[in-house]
Amino acid sequence: MALPSGTFNQSYAQDMAIFRTKTQWILLFAFLAFLFTCPLYSGDRILTILTIIGITVISVHGLNILTGYCNQISIGHAGFMAVGAYTSGMLTAHLGWSFWAALPCAALMAGLVGILFGLPSLKVKGFYLIMATIAAQFIIIWFILQFRNITGGGDGLAVPRPEIGDFVFKSKASYFYLVMIFACLATFAATNIVRTRAGRAFIAIRDNELAAEVMGVNLWAYKLLAFFIGCVFAGVAGALLVHYVAFATVDQFPFMNSVWYLGMLIVGGMGSTAGVIFGVVSLKLLDELVVIVGPMLAVVVSPQAAASLSLIMRGLIIIIFLIFEPRGLAHRWQMVKAYYRLWPFSH
Amino acid sequence: MAKIKWLFVASLLIMLVALPLLGACGEEEAPPPEGPPPPVEYTLYVGGCFALTGAYAEDMAASLAGYEDYIAWVNENKILAPWYPDKTIPDNVTFEVLWRDDELNVEKVLSIYEELKDAGLMVERVSGSPQALALMNLLNEDRIGATSAAAGPYLLSPPKTIFTNYPIYTDDCAAFADWFLENWTEDRAPRFAFLTADNAMGRGVVTDELKAYLTSIGYEIVGEQYVPLVPTAPPTTQLLWLKDNGVDACFGVMINPGSQPTVKEMNNLNMGPDKAYKITFGCATPSHIQVFVPAMGEEGNGFVVAGGYASWDDTGVGMTFANQLLAANRPDKVGAMHIMYVDGIIEAMTQVEALRLAMLEVPVEELTPADVLEYGFYRIKSLDIGGITSTPLTYGPADIEGVDEVRIQQVQDGKIVDLGTYPCHHIYKHQ
Amino acid sequence: MTFFLQLIVSGFSLGMVYALIAIGFVIILKCSKAFNIAQGHFVMIGGYLGFTFLVTFHLPVWASLLAAIAVAIVMGLLIERLTLRPLIGQPVLAVIMMTIALATVFEGLATLIWGGEYKAYHGVLPTITLRIGEISVPPEMLIGIMVSVVTVAILMLLFRYTKSGLAMRATAEDEQVVQSAGIRVTTVYALSWVIACVVGVISGIILGGVSGVMVGMSQVGLKAFAVVLLGGVNSIGGAIIAGITLGMLENIAAGYLDPLLPAGGGLANIFPFIVIIIVLVFRPHGLFGLVEIERI
CATH class of the missing domain: 3.40.50.2300 (Response regulator)
Known part of the structure; x- marks a missing residue:
């Protein structure tokens, strides 16, 4: 049920279009208009949350291409973010590069490191690959701590904020715009990368590796390409994150973030661009909900019990969700769409 | 199938509730200082981020308990500490502890920080090194003073606005x-x-x-x-x-x-x-x-x-006070309380003193975080903690390390x- | 030389515990293809249970062990029935996510019940002091090794000689064949989770006796992953040998390589991961794993 009743594709262009009807275009522009006017009617807090969500969306898009489309499961995405973050941070802080020159380098560096740790993927998959990426996370962080002369080690690294001419992206609103532009670009890129020749190759690899190879997909090249693309997204996200805080520490890229990025993907729905956004937004909002519920519960129980109860609640919500909707929010969204398009008929 | 559908709708609703809540919380707890004119009661907030879950959970829970017990005592007695009868709190001002659990997660700290700032918290607290590193530049730019349960040397280079009560x-x-x-x-x-x-x-x-x-x-x-x-x-x-x-x-x-x-x-x-x-x-x-x-x-x-605090059986006024607070509020914990309870008392006392000093200069309804830093934290000189810390606490723009001896x-x-x-x-x- | 021998000895005793944790992980991975991120959390819960029974309730060691195992069995059954059974037939990733959620719940529970506190029960477990020249074994560790050996032996016997053990091995081989042979796969799943919980809890008590227990202890699960990888997923014996090897290697690397590094190392922490990468590149199926041949 991809299209509303009465709409038919009559040309290749129509068949390929992402936004097929006028309503979809209007909705898109309405959403973008709403997004980009957010700073007008929301405080710093909402902007911070949205900025973090935007950065996470960029990162998880990369993970989606890698895991959702190419089936190379990675639990080390935060490590690759750290590579981008520190590359950009060191270039701007030590060498005085502009953020705009450092960002592509950060992306490239993260991509290259991604390829490096993706090398085992040629021989192994599933559980073994998960292990390789977990290893990547810890080895990367350890390396950053080792070279404390240039990375600042445990003390962290102060990095300048991005600027254009004299304008510095210092206020919450300006950084929000910066991140949202990147998030939109990332969404656009992610949607289209998977529609290219490479994207189709990824899907072929995901669905059946051997069959893909027999069809002439070069596994070696395309798996590494998936790692490269996925980690480029991570690198950009990492750079945006440290320039936002104006400080880089390894604590910004903990192992549990890597795990939760995968969690966001699963909640949203693997292999779906919309799923990424659903997943990130819902889990981040769940996080915020947990923060708020804690002190409310504290009226009844002790503060610490309240904090842990809200942690348990977060786990339970995900468990309930997995049992009743294991295919992700994106799938449910498709069902809802199909339902209202057909209403009042059931088929 | 229908049952499953309903359950799903219910869980979705729970998530959606998050949205209005986010907005609502910011508004409901709008900064009281902007409220109606004088004779009215003012509530000033103290507190900040506590990592109540994670590696420092027990330390932070004790610290928060210290905050709560001390603030309850101050609201009742309207003085800073038993040994400071002259440092009085205005009658129309009451304090309230505002806390959030940041789970030791840097991304969470960033949004919590903004939330607490919107809610009218004019001081801050950081509960560990990751949070201190993430927040120290923001705090400095926003001119907000913070107390800290972390004392890494990074805080000294150059001094920012995070103040420690035990040595670096x-x-x-x-x-x-x-x-x-x-x-x-x-x-x-x-x-x-x-x-x-x-x-x-x-x-x-x-x-x-x-x-x-x-x-x-x-x-x-x-x-x-x-x-x-x-x-x-x-x-x-x-x-x-x-x-x-x-x-x-x-x-x-x-x-x-x-x-x-x-x-x-x-x-x-x-x-x-x-x-x-x-x-x-x-x-x-x-x-x-x-x-x-x-x-x-x-x-x-x-x-x-x-660089530690005095031991529980220390006979100084400070430890006696802490023991009294503990016995009065948490009798079941006497003898089993984590020492960071004392840190909570000291941090809360520092925050209250900063707010009190700032109120001497600026009327309470016009108070801003920068005032609290400028006229509050920076003017805390020789604040006696009754022997809990090695020396009285002294802060200034270039001196964020409260004690002078280890x-x-x-x-x-x-x-x-x-x-x-x-x-x-x-x-x-x-x- | 003493330095070297001591590193080997303490590495060995540590490796036994790693192996025990890894076995729980392997059993679940083999039977239900689930990558159990929460395995380290079973260990953490075990450590806290040990504290509760040994210190809070003052039970003797054997009774505490039995009580903790009983709790673990209930825990395993509940986990399987409530959270994993509904996911049968779902993609592997959904199961991984479920274990992430379980890990969160366990962390919350530990903070709720035990206040997230660091609980140590030094000197409560029976100790055997063994000293050969200058080399000493951590006293609790010796008991740990014994418990590990007994547990592993029981598991081996279970797999070899009992009906349910055979069913578990068969399920690991081919689920459909097992089902057509009239074996209830769900029972096998439940059993695998119960075993994983039990060995996790036992190793938690041992580790807790050695270095105390805390929520962050769940990190030990990560080391178990490395052990599993080195030993090969299909082999319990492999897990034991890999556990010991890794424990020793980790110690030797930290002892000899750390001082050579620019910022003083901390190599013990990430050494398992370096081993992982090396193993994956040169011998992806581990030392004792079977090479799988894939057909379309």
């Missing part, structure tokens, strides 16, 4: 070295090594400036060894390395889950100040000796903690023994 870790180490050298009787230079936790907090103590200081007073630096923050195995390798390299004194920043197994394994390997292999092991203050001793007893003999305590015969105080050398990393 590098100063702890220097004081430990001073003390050790005083008792050193052999002719050769003592060999020194770092044995510290493997995270930002633990690694922060290993700085070139500190090494230069230690060398200058006559130490020979051997190297450094790292123990996981929460070790899952005894640090045998690290200790053997110390033994193999003939180290006489080692120091590190660890929390109790790190220092207890380390000392235990030291005993097992026959290492210690009065064991076959002579070595003295010291830790900076997050390794609270008041927690260490009940757990380890005589097994912990010889372990040194630098208290050295050692476990002897399963008891805490005070070995005196040594000056802070303000050793930090120049960037």
Whole structure:
């Protein structure tokens, strides 16, 4: 049920279009208009949350291409973010590069490191690959701590904020715009990368590796390409994150973030661009909900019990969700769409 | 199928509730100072981020308890502390503790920080090194003063607006070295090594400036060894390395889950100040000796903690006050409370004092965070904590380290023994 | 030389515990293809249970062990029935996510029940002091090794000689064949989770006796992953040998390589991961794993 009743594709262009009807275009522009006017009617807090969500969306898009489309499961995405973050941070802080020159380098560096740790993927998959990426996370962080002369080690690294001419992206609103532009670009890129020749190759690899190879997909090249693309997204996200805080520490890229990025993907729905956004937004909002519920519960129980109860609640919500909707929010969204398009008929 | 659908809708609804809640909370708790004119009651907030879950959970829970009990007492008695009858709080002002659990997660801290700022919290608190590193620039830019339960040397370079009530870790180490050298009787230079936790907090103590200081007073630096923050195995390798390299004194920043197994394994390997292999092991203050001793007893003999608070049975007014608060509010916890309860009291007292001093200059309804920093924190001079901290607290734009001396305590015969105080050398990393 | 031997000895005793944790992980991975991120959390819960029974309730060691195992069995059954059974037939990733959620719940529970506190029970477990020259074994570790050996032996016997053990091995081989042979796969799943919980809890008590227990202890699960990888997923014997090897290698690397590194190392923490990468590149199926041949 991809299209509303009465709409038919009559040309290749129509068949390929992402936004097929006028309503979809209007909705898109309405959403973008709403997004980009957010700073007008929301405080710093909402902007911070949205900025973090935007950065996470960029990162998880990369993970989606890698895991959702190419089936190379990675639990080390935060490590690759750290590579981008520190590359950009060191270039701007030590060498005085502009953020705009450092960002592509950060992306490239993260991509290259991604390829490096993706090398085992040629021989192994599933559980073994998960292990390789977990290893990547810890080895990367350890390396950053080792070279404390240039990375600042445990003390962290102060990095300048991005600027254009004299304008510095210092206020919450300006950084929000910066991140949202990147998030939109990332969404656009992610949607289209998977529609290219490479994207189709990824899907072929995901669905059946051997069959893909027999069809002439070069596994070696395309798996590494998936790692490269996925980690480029991570690198950009990492750079945006440290320039936002104006400080880089390894604590910004903990192992549990890597795990939760995968969690966001699963909640949203693997292999779906919309799923990424659903997943990130819902889990981040769940996080915020947990923060708020804690002190409310504290009226009844002790503060610490309240904090842990809200942690348990977060786990339970995900468990309930997995049992009743294991295919992700994106799938449910498709069902809802199909339902209202057909209403009042059931088929 | 229908049942499943309903359950799903319900769980979706729970998530959607998050949205209005987010908005609502910011508005409901709008800053009271902007409210209607004087004779009305004002509520000023204290508190900030607490990592109530995660590695520092027990420390932070105790600290929050300290905050709550102290603030309840202040609201009742309207003075800063029993020994400060002249430092009165205006009658129309009451304090309230505002806290959020940041789970030791940097991204969460950022949004919590904004939330609390919107809610009208004019002071802040950071609960650990990750949060301190993430927030210190933001706090400085926003001119908000914060108290801290983390005291890494990064706070000193250059001084920002996070204020500590126990010494910076590098100063702890220097004081430990001073003390050790005083008792050193052999002719050769003592060999020194770092044995510290493997995270930002633990690694922060290993700085070139500190090494230069230690060398200058006559130490020979051997190297450094790292123990996981929460070790899952005894640090045998690290200790053997110390033994193999003939180290006489080692120091590190660890929390109790790190220092207890380390000392235990030291005993097992026959290492210690009065064991076959002579070595003295010291830790900076997050390794609270008041927690260490009940757990380890005589097994912990010889372990040194630098920069700690007074022990629970200290007879000074400060500890007496803390014990009274504890007995009045949490009788079941007497004798079993974590020492960070005292940190909560000190932090809350500092925040209240900053707000009180600022209120002397600026009317309460016009108070801004920058005023609290400028007229509050920066004007706290010789704030007596009744002997809990080694010296009274003094803060200023260039002085964020509240105390000027480091208290050295050692476990002897399963008891805490005070070995005196040594000056802070303000050793930090120049960037 | 003493230095080297001591590293080997303490590495060995540590490796036994790693192996025990890894076995729980392998059993679940083999039977239900689930990558159990929460395995380290079973260990953490075990450590806290040990504290509760040994210190709070003052039970003797054997009774505490039995009580903790009983709790573990209930825990395993509940986990399987409530959270994993509904996911049968779902993609592997959904199961991984479920274990992430379980890990969160366990962390919350530990903070709720035990206040997230660091609980140590030094000297409560029986100790055997063993000293050969200057080399000593951590006293609790020796008991740990014994418990590990007994547990592994029981598991081996279970797999070899009992009906349900055989069913588990068969399920690991081919689920459909097992089902057509009239074996209830769900029972096998439940059993695998119960075993994983039990060995996790036992190793938690041992580790807790050695270095105390804390929420962050769950990190030990990560080391178990490395052990599993080195030993090969299909082999329990492999897990034991890999556990010991890794424990020793980790110690030796930290002892000899750390001082050579620019910022003083901390190599013990990440050494398992370096081993992982090396193993994956040169011998992806581990030392004792079977090479799988894939057909379309």
